[in-house]
Amino acid sequence: MTLASGRCHVSVRVQAEPFEASTEARNLTQGRTDLGAIVTFTGLCRDEGGTLEALEIEHYPGMAEAEILSVAEEAQVRWPLEGITIVHRFGRILPGEPIVLVVTASAHRTEAFEAASFLMDYLKTRAPFWKRQHLADHSDGGWVAAKHQDDAAAEKWKG
Amino acid sequence: MKALYFAWVREKIGKAEEEISPPGDVMTVAELIAWLSHRGDEYQDAFATGMVRVAIDRAHVKHDAMIARAAEIAFFPPMTGG
Numbered sequence: 001m002t003l004a005s006g007r008c009h010v011s012v013r014v015q016a017e018p019f020e021a022s023t024e025a026r027n028l029t030q031g032r033t034d035l036g037a038i039v040t041f042t043g044l045c046r047d048e049g050g051t052l053e054a055l056e057i058e059h060y061p062g063m064a065e066a067e068i069l070s071v072a073e074e075a076q077v078r079w080p081l082e083g084i085t086i087v088h089r090f091g092r093i094l095p096g097e098p099i100v101l102v103v104t105a106s107a108h109r110t111e112a113f114e115a116a117s118f119l120m121d122y123l124k125t126r127a128p129f130w131k132r133q134h135l136a137d138h139s140d141g142g143w144v145a146a147k148h149q150d151d152a153a154a155e156k157w158k159g
Numbered sequence: 160m161k162a163l164y165f166a167w168v169r170e171k172i173g174k175a176e177e178e179i180s181p182p183g184d185v186m187t188v189a190e191l192i193a194w195l196s197h198r199g200d201e202y203q204d205a206f207a208t209g210m211v212r213v214a215i216d217r218a219h220v221k222h223d224a225m226i227a228r229a230a231e232i233a234f235f236p237p238m239t240g241g
Contacts, residue, residue: 129240130166146237
């Protein structure tokens, strides 16, 4: 899903395939000479000290994309951004693989840093994705519980 | 309306989606959850946690939201993406 609102180019993708952060960042900056800052955040799948075999991520198709777009729109209201790319994977993900990507581009670094942090905090509490753990001993690690810290992190941007 | 269930809500209820036709006096999300909970132990088990979040037509809503015009209503645990 891609749209340009004002000057800010927004691209949101929800996909099973891995992504390449450097490619996504290059696509956002290609042919532009007005950008002063680009921040690229990649969330990775941890092996939890060797106990995790894989994550299985379930999502709500349609709503996942819509919710990420709405979070991206909120970021544009708060900061003068030139570009936003967000990619979130679903399905089976192995330790070391990327799960989520947020790229923000702006004229100056502060906006890009703050917006990327805001986008991640909001995504974690609003985008409909759920992680299930498959453990290295082949047992079912169950669904990952939502963290109070994540709610608190999203809450700090209010007011 | 179409009901969708995700993650452990889906597993507890035992299905990913179904058509539901609540009676006319079921007007809010909370009332719909109470009505669903009476359909069987599997629903009771899912909703008794008190943790189930709801979206109407792919937008988050609170439990006091009206369901009148909903075409699709989704029930799911707190989100753990990112």
